[in-house]
Amino acid sequence: MADALMVQPDHAFIREVIRDSGGELKKCFQCATCSSVCAHSTEVRPFPRKQMLEAQWGMGNRLLGDPAIWLCHDCGDCTARCPRGARPSAVMDAIRLAVIKRIAFPRFMGSVASNLGGAVLLFIFSALLLLSIAVLPLGGSFARPLIYGEMFPKARLEPMFYVVGVYVAMALLVGMMRLVRALRATGVQGAILPALLPALIEITLHRRFASCGSGQIRRWGHLLVFSAFLGLAVMGTAVGVGSMLGLIDTPLPMLHPLKVFANLCALVLAVGAAILVWVRWADQEKRAGSSFGDWYFLVLLGGVGFTGILTEAVRMGQNLDWMFTIYFIHLCLVLTLFLSTPYSKFAHFLYRTIAMAAAWQESQSPARGQAVAGGPDVALPEGPGLPHVI
Amino acid sequence: MANFDAENGAGGAILVVGGGIAGVSCAIEAAEAGCPVILVEKSAYLGGHVAGFHRYFPKLCPPPCGLEIDFKRVQNNPRVAVYTLAELESISGTPGHYEATIRIAPRHVTGACTLCGACAQVCPVEIPDPFNCGMSRTKAIRLAHRMAFPAQYFIERGACASGCDLCMHACRYKAIDLEQKETKKVLHVASAVFATGWAPYDAAKIDNLGFGKYPNVITNVMLERMVSVDGPTGGKILRPSDGAAPRSIAFVQCAGSRDQNHLPYCSGVCCTASLKQATYLRDRYPEAKISLFYIDLRTPGRLEDFAARTIAANGVELIKGKVGKVVEQADSRDLEVTAEDVLDGKKMTRLYDLVVLAVGMVPQTGSLPAGMSLDDFGFAASSGPGLYAAGCVKRPAEVAVSIRDATGMALKAMQNVASRANHG
Numbered sequence: 139m140a141d142a143l144m145v146q147p148d149h150a151f152i153r154e155v156i157r158d159s160g161g162e163l164k165k166c167f168q169c170a171t172c173s174s175v176c177a178h179s180t181e182v183r184p185f186p187r188k189q190m191l192e193a194q195w196g197m198g199n200r201l202l203g204d205p206a207i208w209l210c211h212d213c214g215d216c217t218a219r220c221p222r223g224a225r226p227s228a229v230m231d232a233i234r235l236a237v238i239k240r241i242a243f244p245r246f247m248g249s250v251a252s253n254l255g256g257a258v259l260l261f262i263f264s265a266l267l268l269l270s271i272a273v274l275p276l277g278g279s280f281a282r283p284l285i286y287g288e289m290f291p292k293a294r295l296e297p298m299f300y301v302v303g304v305y306v307a308m309a310l311l312v313g314m315m316r317l318v319r320a321l322r323a324t325g326v327q328g329a330i331l332p333a334l335l336p337a338l339i340e341i342t343l344h345r346r347f348a349s350c351g352s353g354q355i356r357r358w359g360h361l362l363v364f365s366a367f368l369g370l371a372v373m374g375t376a377v378g379v380g381s382m383l384g385l386i387d388t389p390l391p392m393l394h395p396l397k398v399f400a401n402l403c404a405l406v407l408a409v410g411a412a413i414l415v416w417v418r419w420a421d422q423e424k425r426a427g428s429s430f431g432d433w434y435f436l437v438l439l440g441g442v443g444f445t446g447i448l449t450e451a452v453r454m455g456q457n458l459d460w461m462f463t464i465y466f467i468h469l470c471l472v473l474t475l476f477l478s479t480p481y482s483k484f485a486h487f488l489y490r491t492i493a494m495a496a497a498w499q500e501s502q503s504p505a506r507g508q509a510v511a512g513g514p515d516v517a518l519p520e521g522p523g524l525p526h527v528i
Numbered sequence: 529m530a531n532f533d534a535e536n537g538a539g540g541a542i543l544v545v546g547g548g549i550a551g552v553s554c555a556i557e558a559a560e561a562g563c564p565v566i567l568v569e570k571s572a573y574l575g576g577h578v579a580g581f582h583r584y585f586p587k588l589c590p591p592p593c594g595l596e597i598d599f600k601r602v603q604n605n606p607r608v609a610v611y612t613l614a615e616l617e618s619i620s621g622t623p624g625h626y627e628a629t630i631r632i633a634p635r636h637v638t639g640a641c642t643l644c645g646a647c648a649q650v651c652p653v654e655i656p657d658p659f660n661c662g663m664s665r666t667k668a669i670r671l672a673h674r675m676a677f678p679a680q681y682f683i684e685r686g687a688c689a690s691g692c693d694l695c696m697h698a699c700r701y702k703a704i705d706l707e708q709k710e711t712k713k714v715l716h717v718a719s720a721v722f723a724t725g726w727a728p729y730d731a732a733k734i735d736n737l738g739f740g741k742y743p744n745v746i747t748n749v750m751l752e753r754m755v756s757v758d759g760p761t762g763g764k765i766l767r768p769s770d771g772a773a774p775r776s777i778a779f780v781q782c783a784g785s786r787d788q789n790h791l792p793y794c795s796g797v798c799c800t801a802s803l804k805q806a807t808y809l810r811d812r813y814p815e816a817k818i819s820l821f822y823i824d825l826r827t828p829g830r831l832e833d834f835a836a837r838t839i840a841a842n843g844v845e846l847i848k849g850k851v852g853k854v855v856e857q858a859d860s861r862d863l864e865v866t867a868e869d870v871l872d873g874k875k876m877t878r879l880y881d882l883v884v885l886a887v888g889m890v891p892q893t894g895s896l897p898a899g900m901s902l903d904d905f906g907f908a909a910s911s912g913p914g915l916y917a918a919g920c921v922k923r924p925a926e927v928a929v930s931i932r933d934a935t936g937m938a939l940k941a942m943q944n945v946a947s948r949a950n951h952g
Binding site: 173 | 790868
């Protein structure tokens with residue numbers, strides 16, 4: 139043992155991963171069935187067998203810089219085949235959540251999205267922030283017809299979201315830098331920038347989901363949520379900037395192309411989130427291995443889409459109480475979503491992209507998936523040697 | 529072969545259910561100690577799985593040799609009554625006083641049979657031969673295998689064509705009786721030993737390893753038949769798809785074993801059995817590549833030395849990593865075997881001509897009495913007083929261990945006979 143490895147177990151990390159993955163981590167006996175059934179695990183970087191061991195041993199720092207945890211798309215093929223019921227896919231999921239927490243900026247925000255208390259606090263904080271800035275002192279107009287943009291004065295609401303937006307972007311940027319540093323520390327050398335485009339194309343087309351063995355419906359759920367979210371983000375920013383510059387007058391008429399597009403996105407988002415919730419709920423193993431962070435992500439996402447549609451619906455009714463309350467809840471959820479983006483599963487959109495780009499070169503190696511005959515290092519008894527290479 | 533009156537005997541006999549190596553050993557050890565024994569076997573011959581094996585480990589000697597000695601002992605001992613094609617229907621009572629009912633299926637061939645084989649020649653029905661795991665065809669009337677004991681033909685009546693009596697006319701010795709009916713016997717015994725054995729795990733249930741889908745994926749039990757001189761290939765190990773000699777062979781250990789989706793336990797013999805089978809391959813194919821994929825190589829006790837010697841002498845490549853996927857290449861019908869080599873942390877997909885799945889043992893508990901409890905893995909858990917389990921129905925074991933266990937259970941059973949004699 140030339141290079142002996144001194145393991146200093148990070149006990150908190152072990153406990154966290156065990157809790158968030160359904161409690162069976164230590165059942166793993168390293169048979170490596172998981173790595174061989176996984177469609178994404180490559181010859182040079184097989185997973186999740188090694189990650190199971192590192193999680194058991196509490197090697198949090200090593201996992202922090204391991205791109206493989208992001209290459210996994212949580213399809214559950216490994217969990218279905220695991221002879222021990224150790225739920226490797228849930229463990230990978232729990233490791234990702236733990237990593238998001240550990241690279242959070244500022245650090246104390248790391249755990250807001252991983253437990254109910256933190257989530258409730260964040261929601262209350264969002265509500266208070268909205269109340270103090272956009273609602274109180276009452277400056278909005280409740281003249282008929284009721285218009286959201288006048289009930290919650292745009293002049294205060296919009297700048298607040300810009301400030302929050304800048305904060306979120308900063309937190310993500312710092313998190314990203316921490317992730318890159320951790321990746322480099324474990325020896326991942328792939329240039330990230332040039333690989334971003336191919337990685338993004340692969341992500342957009344959901345190619346990896348397509349090659350996962352189980353749960354094609356999950357691919358569609360994710361694709362719907364992903365596209366709708368992207369559509370709404372672009373739309374929302376465009377309308378916000380447009381209205382600030384005085385180019386767009388909200389609310390847009392129902393048949394305005396931007397309005398139609400936004401409504402479509404909201405619907406698709408709600409449907410996609412419902413599919414993902416259903417997949418997690420229907421799959422016993424997945425449900426058992428789901429943590430608070432998994433549900434938080436899906437429920438918040440679906441909640442934003444659902445209350446968004448409701449907001450629009452009650453506008454038609456023009457009831458002051460309902461319009462005010464529902465729009466307020468919708469705004470609270472959107473703000474909570476914004477604020478928890480760097481600390482929840484949401485952050486995977488950025489971190490997965492970065493890790494996929496960093497590992498792009500090696501994952502494209504020609505050896506991937508190629509069957510090689512025999513092996514170079516077989517000890518055979520004295521004789522004429524291997525006569526035939528298949 | 530009932531050499532004593534088992535039906536109306538004094539009741540001081542032992543009933544042994546199952547005529548495999550454990551049952552035969554138990555019966556003959558008790559009988560040679562002076563105790564009357566009734567041995568009940570559901571197939572047409574004694575010897576069970578061992579009768580189909582090519583070599584024992586670790587000595588690598590042929591099982592028929594030992595079996596022949598045991599059969600001779602059974603034959604020469606007046607205190608053993610053997611019923612083949614017979615199953616236990618019920619047993620009730622208390623230690624020392626049991627009443628058992630056995631159901632004996634008609635053999636349709638009497639003791640007048642001389643093994644001339646004229647009947648099988650005219651038999652028009654061909655069926656897959658269960659003795660060769662279906663790898664060859666046999667007739668509805670047949671001798672179960674070359675070494676079958678009792679050496680007597682039988683008819684698998686369910687396979688017969690309706691109204692066919694060609695065999696009866698072909699038999700010069702009038703040994704065929706198509707009118708035989710099932711009979712029942714009520715036995716009075718002092719105790720019973722259940723040596724009902726094991727069956728190989730159904731490899732088709734392991735759907736990621738391709739058995740049943742790809743002809744060149746076989747099981748360890750099939751390989752054992754293939755290599756026997758009276759096996760389906762006359763002792764040659766050939767690829768089932770094209771009859772070619774395999775140039776590369778992968779042993780896949782724990783095929784369905786130590787797996788909560790299949791058998792949660794380790795059968796304890798498959799690692800050594802695969803290494804034993806590697807010697808068959810090396811003998812026939814000095815240049816073939818032999819790889820063995822494993823989770824942990826479990827060759828306990830003295831078998832450790834056998835394993836080390838066999839690996840070194842036969843050039844067996846060991847790869848620590850369970851095989852998760854076997855896929856057939858369309859044209860060549862070669863097999864792509866995928867595993868992660870845990871020791872160097874790399875995943876590999878290799879091509880092999882032949883894949884041998886090392887399947888584990890499933891206890892055959894169907895005819896155990898209701899009172900006998902099973903352990904967490906489904907093996908017979910309780911033993912005695914009065915009713916005992918022996919051999920692989922109790923725990924997965926190699927032949928030598930089964931024999932030792934069966935011998936011990938013979939003693940336990942005889943204690944019931946003795947206490948009956950002492951106390952009435």
